[in-house]
Amino acid sequence: MEVKVFHLPLLLTRPVRKMRKPAASSPQPKNFLVIRGFLLLLLSCIAAKLSLCFSNIPSSLLTLSLDGHLNFDEVQHVAKDFGNQYQLLPLAVLHPKTVTDIAITIKHIWQMGPHSELTVAARGHGHSLQGQAQAYRGVVVNMKCLQSPIMQVHGGKFPYVDVSAGDLWINILRESMRHGLAPKSWTDYLHLTVGGTLSNAGISGQAFRHGPQISNVHQLEVITGKGEVVKCSANQNEDLFHSVLGGLGQFGIITQARISLEPAPDKVKWIRMLYSDFDTFTRDQEHLISSENTFDYIEGFVIINRTGLLNNWRSSFSPQDPLQASHFKSDGRTLFCLEVAKYFNLGQTDTIIEEVERLLSPLNYISSTLFLSEVSYIDFLDRVHVSEVKLRSKGLWEVPHPWLNLLIPRSKVHRFAEEVFGNILKDTSNGPILIYPVNKSKWDNRTSVVIPEEDIFYLMAFLSSAVPSSTGPDSLDHILYQNKRILDFCESAHLGVKQYLPHYTRQEDWKAHFGPHWEAFVRRKSAYDPLRILAPGQRIFQKAVPFS
Ligand code: FAD
Numbered sequence: 001m002e003v004k005v006f007h008l009p010l011l012l013t014r015p016v017r018k019m020r021k022p023a024a025s026s027p028q029p030k031n032f033l034v035i036r037g038f039l040l041l042l043l044s045c046i047a048a049k050l051s052l053c054f055s056n057i058p059s060s061l062l063t064l065s066l067d068g069h070l071n072f073d074e075v076q077h078v079a080k081d082f083g084n085q086y087q088l089l090p091l092a093v094l095h096p097k098t099v100t101d102i103a104i105t106i107k108h109i110w111q112m113g114p115h116s117e118l119t120v121a122a123r124g125h126g127h128s129l130q131g132q133a134q135a136y137r138g139v140v141v142n143m144k145c146l147q148s149p150i151m152q153v154h155g156g157k158f159p160y161v162d163v164s165a166g167d168l169w170i171n172i173l174r175e176s177m178r179h180g181l182a183p184k185s186w187t188d189y190l191h192l193t194v195g196g197t198l199s200n201a202g203i204s205g206q207a208f209r210h211g212p213q214i215s216n217v218h219q220l221e222v223i224t225g226k227g228e229v230v231k232c233s234a235n236q237n238e239d240l241f242h243s244v245l246g247g248l249g250q251f252g253i254i255t256q257a258r259i260s261l262e263p264a265p266d267k268v269k270w271i272r273m274l275y276s277d278f279d280t281f282t283r284d285q286e287h288l289i290s291s292e293n294t295f296d297y298i299e300g301f302v303i304i305n306r307t308g309l310l311n312n313w314r315s316s317f318s319p320q321d322p323l324q325a326s327h328f329k330s331d332g333r334t335l336f337c338l339e340v341a342k343y344f345n346l347g348q349t350d351t352i353i354e355e356v357e358r359l360l361s362p363l364n365y366i367s368s369t370l371f372l373s374e375v376s377y378i379d380f381l382d383r384v385h386v387s388e389v390k391l392r393s394k395g396l397w398e399v400p401h402p403w404l405n406l407l408i409p410r411s412k413v414h415r416f417a418e419e420v421f422g423n424i425l426k427d428t429s430n431g432p433i434l435i436y437p438v439n440k441s442k443w444d445n446r447t448s449v450v451i452p453e454e455d456i457f458y459l460m461a462f463l464s465s466a467v468p469s470s471t472g473p474d475s476l477d478h479i480l481y482q483n484k485r486i487l488d489f490c491e492s493a494h495l496g497v498k499q500y501l502p503h504y505t506r507q508e509d510w511k512a513h514f515g516p517h518w519e520a521f522v523r524r525k526s527a528y529d530p531l532r533i534l535a536p537g538q539r540i541f542q543k544a545v546p547f548s
Helices: 008-013 030-054 057-062 099-111 169-177 194-198 238-244 278-290 322-327 346-360 377-381 383-393 410-424 476-492 507-528
Strands: 069-071 092-095 120-123 139-142 152-154 160-164 181-183 217-224 229-233 252-263 267-275 297-303 335-344 371-376 404-409 433-439 456-462 498-500
Touching: 057 099, 092 099, 099 120, 099 139, 099 217, 099 229, 099 252, 120 252, 160 169, 169 181, 169 194, 169 377, 194 252, 217 238, 229 238, 229 252, 238 252, 238 507, 267 278, 267 346, 267 377, 278 297, 278 335, 278 410, 278 433, 278 456, 335 346, 371 377, 377 383, 404 410, 404 476, 410 456, 410 476
Parallel strands: 092 139, 120 139
Antiparallel strands: 069 092, 152 160, 160 252, 181 252, 217 229, 217 252, 267 335, 267 371, 297 335, 297 433, 404 456, 404 498, 433 456
């Protein structure tokens, strides 16, 4: 993608050379006068247009009285993200010290009215995939600078923690664990900000029981697209509260959140087992997520294994029966790995083994493929960071990540798997493929996130990495082509699939994504961000283009 670099302060401070006025008496050819007049007219039109579009933008931003600061020079680092495919250069980066800094900046841009081009994007940890936290020629707010409130854990019967939206989940975990507590619902990777995941949903192996992270928030502080600072919850300004949760940053910048906590366990029994039959695999997953007394974490992944190589799905796990396990042959089949975890405290070491055995007994996995591990709770939750460190050391973290995340209705997941694993991704995958079901009853239908219309639906995450110089099956183009084939199939087969972390570039596709919820989404946008200032990188609305 072409990277356009605009440096507006330079453009506007450059001295304009004055034109010399000709002496009135000197004779001028008539056509010279006409040309000169035309040129003058043209120049004044350009000047007028420039002043209309960019009228004092940088200088007026410079006059803002902030505790933090706006940086107009070092902006390149926010023009990239984890996806490594989009680079949109902003005009400035706001490093806020206080909530007021963000409110002042947004209010100023709101007061500039619809003729200013300026937009504002909150940037959490920049782990978006397609430029969602970027703002071309706008202001990017570096949310990690915002340190208020200082994280505060509250105990009692219904414990919670008050955090700044720029806090990373890993830090919330560390702080709440000092009080023997922890949030209930997670993402697989914790080096993401509260504001970033709450703007999407925040889904992991605990979501079947607790719902996504957006179901575990008591209260928010939000700055709307008019620069107003508003506290909201399910009982106070409830429409804004629900709009913002899963709202893709469209309705306000979250500055603070109150997150529900539960007692943190000491340790985790972490278990993986294989299936060769998709129906048996999903039946067992669905049995587990529907049972009252079950594991605390339920996920799964696909091992595409035609090359004969078994992935490292069991590294750092021990086989329950080493002899049997050594005889297991994958025969190049596509396999499905069920991954579960049971939390426990040190005093329960004796009973936990029995408990796990009881939970495993009705399952129909390949018996020689039961692998176990025991880790601390924090190591379990922060497990992806271990892979991050390894990949970074090999230079494989900062590569393009053409990820595709889909939410698939339960009744269609078999048709989906048949086509995708039978035809589209037959030979190889370019990264992990997660698959696990969740219960819709744990999702709040008043939030903005869009999910399938069935009681159980699956998260299917194709977490591909591309090799930058490749032109083969691991190239960006090839992976994007495969993603498109998957999406085209979903559409032509009418599977009722919804994208998670959705990415569309045309409003008609966004309309189709939201379906019957589109009108409500537009109504919320016109109520809370009528000038369409916020989160332009999602490409849902465009500033100064009327709603349709
Ligand atoms: P950013 O990328 O900085 O922002 C994301 C969007 O939210 C942007 O539109 C931005 O403008 C907006 N935004 C950011 N902060 C705020 C705020 N304070 N107020 C309003 N809007 C805001 N997701 C899951 O659900 N489950 C997973 O298991 C999971 N695993 C992941 C693993 C990895 C390695 C990565 C890279 C991502 C994973 N994700 C997962 C996706 C992740 O939740 C999203 O990419 C999330 O947006 C990233 O958070 P961030 O803090 O980097 O947000």
